Amino acid sequence: MTLTLEFLVASGIGWTSACGIYLLLRGRTFPVVLGLTLLGYAVNVFIFAMGRLWIALPPIVQAGRGSADPLPQALVLTAIVIGFATTGLVIEMALRSRHEAGTDHVDGAPPAQEDR
Template sequence: MEFLVASAVGVLTGAGIYLILRLRTFPVILGLALLSYAVNVFIFASGRIAIGLPPVLSYDDRDYSDPLTQALVLTAIVISFGMTAVIVMMALGSFLETGDDGIDMTDGEDRR
């Protein structure tokens, strides 16, 4: 189970970094979303991967799932959704202003 989660985090991180390095805005937005998913899975897995266990401590049972990581991941999901919405609106404004979704790597003096 740990190998599956670790490989999922690695694949999500690799795909996210690959997409961030593209020169179009839509792949960059998808890459940021994939990186946030990878971080969420990593944080969630750091709270012990336990299936069918209660999320709180009990007096007779020593096995439990850590509720702090679940709360952190839930908060991170909401924040990443809001961040993605803001970035999409910025990219849409840039596309409507310039007519192109490419990312310009020049300093502005070389524009035609």
């Protein structure tokens, strides 16, 4: 079995998505923020890979040569900027929720303590 570049990129996207979903399902706010960030990275790499994985091709059309598609690159660059802004907003909301609720659990209540 030979490992191709497409297989490695698809595996990386899958693992990043799985880790992001796992962190989203945690009970505290910090892992939820990390999960959202990882999912954002997975989506960015997915969009970038949809432009096909070209090696040593310019993004500018030249006579007689192929070219890489610059649109996915522009979309990913825009998504990175929006992702940073969204992450900052979610962190601010998490800090505000912790301040008002007194706990950093997503549902606002700590887990029930078992009586021993």
